[in-house]
Amino acid sequence: MKVRVDPERCQGHTLCAMRAPKAFRLSEIDGHSSPVSEEVPDDQQDEVVEAVRSCPERAISVF
Template sequence: MKVHVDPQLCQGHTLCAMTASDLFALRDEDGHAYVLFDEVPPEMEDQAREAARSCPEQAIVLS
């Protein structure tokens, strides 16, 4: 599974980082999220799905 944060939609609510801190980090300059892995490890896929569901801006794209 791949995960991507759309920088145009992310508003820096930080819910993804709170939900899946091993997958997402926040930029210092604007507080927007970014993904730490190109490919989500299989054992973290549920966390990625939960983070996508929790994003109020629907900025997290799973593929």
């Protein structure tokens, strides 16, 4: 599984990092998210899927 965050849609709500703290890093400036790695380790996939569901801006996609 791979994950991406659309920087144009992300508004810095930080919910993704709360759901999957090992998979997302947050900007110290504005809280915007980016994946730690495009490839999601097997043990983090459930958390990343939950992060996708929790994003109010629908800025996270998995494929």
